[in-house]
Amino acid sequence: MRSAAAKIVKEIRIEVDKCTGCRACETVCSAFHAKPRYSSTNPARSRIRVVADEINDEYVPVQAGNYTLSGCEGRHFYQLDGKQYSECSFCRAACPARDYFIEPDSGLPLKCDMCEDEPPLAQPLCVTACLPGCLTYQVRPADAPVDEAREQQALAKALESLAGQHGIEAVIEKLKRFEKAR
Numbered sequence: 001m002r003s004a005a006a007k008i009v010k011e012i013r014i015e016v017d018k019c020t021g022c023r024a025c026e027t028v029c030s031a032f033h034a035k036p037r038y039s040s041t042n043p044a045r046s047r048i049r050v051v052a053d054e055i056n057d058e059y060v061p062v063q064a065g066n067y068t069l070s071g072c073e074g075r076h077f078y079q080l081d082g083k084q085y086s087e088c089s090f091c092r093a094a095c096p097a098r099d100y101f102i103e104p105d106s107g108l109p110l111k112c113d114m115c116e117d118e119p120p121l122a123q124p125l126c127v128t129a130c131l132p133g134c135l136t137y138q139v140r141p142a143d144a145p146v147d148e149a150r151e152q153q154a155l156a157k158a159l160e161s162l163a164g165q166h167g168i169e170a171v172i173e174k175l176k177r178f179e180k181a182r
């Protein structure tokens, strides 16, 4: 009897500090999903969008996640280096509250499909196009133990950075909201 194929998890890690805002990821993603494939490039059809603040030289790539029928009722704001971003800025949802991740011609929601293809690509195209190394691709067995020490270190660093930017009270308040929503 053949054993079932082991489940694997495919991940794209994003190191925001390395993003230069070149938008090569948007270009190749839209080309890969054009019909016929590679026939056009249009960032409005991309499953990855780069939120940009050129003046402060800050760029955050966001990949399209699930579709949601309605927008969040409550919104809050992030302040980074003096600039305010709405909660929607970094949200992955295709959502009626904004035009992001909505196919411009059909109005259908867009979602990152990890460039699934037959035969499979060695890695997603946005990762290949990202020469600064902001995006990296990792494949691991679904039941592989997560390196908890590394995860904890990364979490601690992220919380420290958020507390420095927004204040510890705002971070605690946000964590409480996440906990309630789980």
Ligand code: SF4
Binding pocket: 068, 070, 071, 072, 087, 088, 091, 092, 093, 095, 096, 097, 098
């Ligand atoms: S874009 Fe995201 S954060 Fe904004 S309303 Fe929609 S689901 Fe909520």
Ligand code: SF4
Binding pocket: 028, 029, 032, 046, 047, 048, 063, 064, 111, 112, 113, 114, 115, 124, 125, 126, 127
């Ligand atoms: S993995 Fe593929 S589908 Fe997803 S954002 Fe990157 S290029 Fe687009």
Ligand code: SF4
Binding pocket: 018, 019, 020, 021, 022, 023, 024, 025, 026, 050, 059, 061, 129, 130, 131, 132, 133, 134, 135
């Ligand atoms: S290709 Fe990489 S560096 Fe360029 S905008 Fe996209 S994520 Fe940022």
